[in-house]
Amino acid sequence: MTTIETVRAVPGASGFFFDDQRAIKRGAERDGAAYRGDPVTPGFDRVRQAGEAISVLLELGDGTVATGDCAAVQYSGAGGRDPLFRAAEFLPVVEGPVADALVGRPAERFAENAALTEEIRTASGDPLHTAIRYGVSQALLDAAAKARRATKTDVLADALGTDPADRPVPVFGQSGDARRDNAEKMLLKGVPVLPHGLFNSVEKVGESGERLVEYLDWLADRTAELGPAGADYSPRFHVDVYGVLGEIFEAPYDRPEVADYFADLRAAADPYPLQVEGPMDEGGREEQIYAMAELRDALADAGVGVDLVADEWCNTFDDVTAFVDAGAADVVQVKTPDLGGVHRSGEAVRYCEGTDTRAYLGGTCNETAESARACAHVALATDAAQVLAKPGMGFDEGYMIVENEMRRALARRGDWRAPVANGEAVADD
CATH class of the missing domain: 3.30.390.10 (Enolase-like, N-terminal domain)
Known part of the structure; x- marks a missing residue:
């Protein structure tokens, strides 16, 4: 020993x-x-x-x-x-x-x-x-x-007690306020999930949400223009609105005008999948769960294919289980620093297994390269749905740190090799 x-x-x-x-x-x-x-x-x-x-x-x-x-x-x-x-x-x-x-x-x-x-x-x-x-x-x-x-x-x-992923977990890039320049860099590098967007004020989203719609429309166009040539590239769009849509529309969230707005977001992002993080912030966990579930049910009833991501008031392991048990989100962010030990983040990801809620292993731009590398292993060990590129808001550095750490680990385990010249991944024999 x-x-x-x-x-x-x-x-x-x-x-x-x-x-x-x-x-x-x-x-x-x-x-x-x-x-x-x-x-x-x-x-x-x-x-x-x-x-x-x-x-x-x-x-x-x-x-x-x-x-x-x-x-x-x-x-x-x-x-x-x-x-x-x-x-x-x-x-x-x-x-x-x-x-x-x-x-x-x-x-x-x-x-x-x-x-x-x-x-x-x-x-x-x-x-x-x-x-x-x-x-x-x-x-x-x-x-x-x-x-x-x-x-x-x-x-x-x-x-x-898991079977680790045998491929890199999809990395989610975050743009910071440079939401156009950094999104273009993500597209050039073929990032699987993007761009976060940092829509943390009514000014950025628009008084009636119109700026977010315009941004998604622009992003869909640029994806078609800048995505990796010759590749079947269909990224998932993920935007974080920090509860601002709740300020614009207010409860209740099962009103037709709310569903119509999300339909506009869906149309702007087309043909790419869309998930919206933190649509509202209701000031407490139970209130947030109720509001998220209300909106999720309303979107399902209206046939609007936008996934909701739990963020606000979803911090601890108990919070994650509460959101999952209530069916209040399509995706829960497991915010690694808020869970405490990295094993607790792993347990939170595992709790989503067998449910209709996916686990996004997130965290914060305010971490370090050391903590980001550790989280890459949590993502692999639990085969999370996606993992955040971190730290920082410049995108390139965080993406490099997380993606390369996963590739090194997979190479050591004999599971995977980096893409070869034609862009196809080759597994080890």
Whole structure:
């Protein structure tokens, strides 16, 4: 057995920013890369501030060092999430209670060690912040993979009881506010799911939703023009509206005018599949589930083929199960930093098996390259419906990190080879 000898915490930078979502929704104005106005969510000093991370280093008995990064979502403190994550506040937690619990533990026992992190309490008796559980579990996964001379995918598959994917999971690109330029880059690279779009205000969506319709119409045209030549390329369109459609239409959502609007979105995206994330934000989980289910039923009755993605108020494992059990979404986002340990994200994806709800292994632009690579293995181990390209909002970097990590893991497992010159994937014999 290889034991965990020391636990260290190193403050670091994340791939984007912490943004006060409530302040933005209340009208905080963009000022270049920043926002004007006062913050609203507790813990924020300004509407936009630098993202932070903590790198967790586990030194093992054989001299190797395993790593993982603690990170929190861009919109921390919103929609029922844990409060704003400040590295300086949590460094002593990693090198205190976390180290006390893990030093001396066998590195090979990922499932046991990861479960233990759920039980650790701070000096005040509180559970660990989700960002801490997230980063520590990544380091434990890396430690187990190193000790067992296995891929992280295999370690997770053993812990979760899954048969891993034998092809890369479809990657979902996110554009940030450069929703046209970055979407074109995604199309040139043949990304399977795109473009996110960051439609987080009425100004961006349009007073009656017309700008989103126009954007999807443009995107469908550009897909036909820029998609990979000679390939059967039919990406899935996925736009995130951050609850803004709820502000435009308001409840109830089974009214004909709402279904008609979604029919307009469907027609604009044609012939490409369309899914809309976070159509409304009703201020609480039960209210959100009711509204999402109401809209989903109305679209089904009207024959409008737009899938709904749960985001707001779908943060923890219990939240995911509640949305799935209620049939409130076609897709649930498993927001990896909000689930805590990466094994919990894997369990949430697995909960969707055998239901009519697909699992999107998401997260945030505000993560790190280290956490993104760990999530690529969660996606492979659980064969998720799609996985987010992260971190950052520049698209290219996040896509490269996630896609390449999956390809490396599949090559090590002997499942898959990269596409050859004619564009066809060749499996290993």
